[in-house]
Structures are given as structure tokens and as C-alpha cells.
Amino acid sequence: MTVAADSLQLATELGQLLLRKKWTITTAESCTGGGIGYWLTAVAGSSAYIDRGFITYSNKAKQQLLGVRSATLLQFGAVSEDTVREMAEGAAKAANANLAIAVSGIAGPDGGSEYKPVGTVCFGFFLNGQLATQRLVFTGDRQQVRQQAIDYALKQSIELLTAVIQ
Template identity: 55%
Template sequence: MELHQEIKTLAAQLGAILTDKCLWITTAESCTGGGVSYALTDTPGSSRYLGRAFVTYSNEAKHELINVATSTLEQFGAVSEQTVKEMAFGAINVANADVAIAISGIAGPGGATPDKPVGFVWFCIQIAGKQFTFKQIFSGDRAQVRLQAIEFALKKTIEKINL
């Protein structure tokens, strides 16, 4: 995946903030396929703030790796606020991190439903026990949706960590 300069800049900025605050981050990614952790590790010195990241593309991976309840996945689906909240919580606990970014969405071209179109993405940022959730609908093809989701996640994490 070729990262845009804006994503590289945001990832470096977040890395500097994490380093300054002595915080560890983890990610739990579905539709972005590890793109946020890839962006974070593109910056030299990222081992000071990123120890583990999870690509939980399937429901089984969400359940087995980061303890998302099967009942949550069955009742609300993988692309839901409830699921990303459990993804963030589980990732923080498994990785023993301070900050988590969780993302689940529909990058397309398939997989859409009437209430969850292509480009529909849920995010959860967890910092110091607080969870912030966001939903967005991005436009464009699969690659564009994924890149927009990565950029959005980095921006929102920087915003929330600086509160």
C-alpha cells in the first residue's frame, strides 16, 4: 500500500505524541488490513510506542485474538459501534497498551447492505479507559476508502489524545 504524504505526516505526529507521553498504542483493524499499524511503523523509532497490532478481518479473528463476544458479532454484525468498542477494549487488554484504534467497515466493492453501504466504517479510539466512537461513509473505490479510513483514524486519535 502506498501511503499518502498526509498519512505519513499524521503517523509521525502521533508517534511523537505517544513518545512524549510515554504511551503504548495498539490497533485492531478489519477493513484497513493493518494500514494504520503500517503507517505507524513507517516512522523510525516506532518500537517505542507500538508493540502489537491486530488484523482481525474475520469474525473468528475478532473473537479469538481480541475477545469480541460472539453474541455481539451475531447481534450487531462486524461493522457496528458495539463491535469496534469491544475490539478496542480487547486489543488494549491483550496488547497491554494505553491507546487503541479499532476499525471495521465495508471497503467494497461487495459486502454492502442497504443500511451499511460501501464506504461505511466504524471507529473506536480508546484512551485512558475512555472510548470515542465515530462512523463515516467514505466515497471512492476500495483503496480510496481504506486510505481515507486510515487518515481519519490517525486524525481522530491525535485529536482525542491531546484533550
């Protein structure tokens, strides 16, 4: 399978779960630049479960559109579990969605540090009032890091939603 086929398959599976649960989804994306939203809306009929998404690349956008606190950004940085937690919660509230996926990371080739190397991506998941976060480090070039983040976000959302349905 190709990357596109994998991503479309994941988005289709997630969409079926959302339809089954009668839930809606939104995204708050930084390093993925709308990639998750792209794949979600590539599925025919996705308007039944997605109304809007947010590309919040700058800190200003994270604050204005999602309500991320400046204190959080100053203390922990844009690429942190604290920030994606607030991004996910803010996106869910702004879109009135049951499920929100937030992603912020360092796709490279520059911008990394010893503590946050290139490939570091933080994920936030808001699932009907519950919040979960994760921090992963992917390898590869900019496009590979972004694609891995997109697919991981879709897979993790499927796992979280499947656990709720069962």
C-alpha cells in the same frame, strides 16, 4: 502532498504525542488490513510506542484475539460501533496499551446494504480506559475508502491524545 506523505506526517505527529505522554498504542484492524499499523511503524523509533497490532479480518479472529463476543457480532454485525468498541478494548488489554484504534468497515466494491452501504466504516478508540466510537461513510473505490479510514483513524487519535495532554 501525496497520500503517502499525508499518512506519514499524521503517523509522525501521533508518534510524537505518544512519546511525549510516554504512552503505547495498538491497532485492531479489519477493513484497513494493517494499514494503520503500517504507517505507525513507518516512523523511525516507533518501537518506543508500538509493540503489536492485530489484523482481525474474520469474525473468528475478532473473537479469538480480541475477545469480541459472538452475541455482539450476531446482533450488530462486524461493522458496528458495538463491535469496534469491543475490538478496541480487547486490543488495548491484549497489548497492554494506553491507546487502541479499532476499525471495521465495508470497503467494497460489494458487501453493502441499505443500512450499511459500501464505504461504511466504524471506528473504536480506547484511550486509557475511556471508549469512543464513530460511524462514517466514505466515498470512492476500495483503496480510497481504506485510505480515508486510515487517515481518519490517525487524525482522530491525534485529536483525542492532544485533548488529554492539554
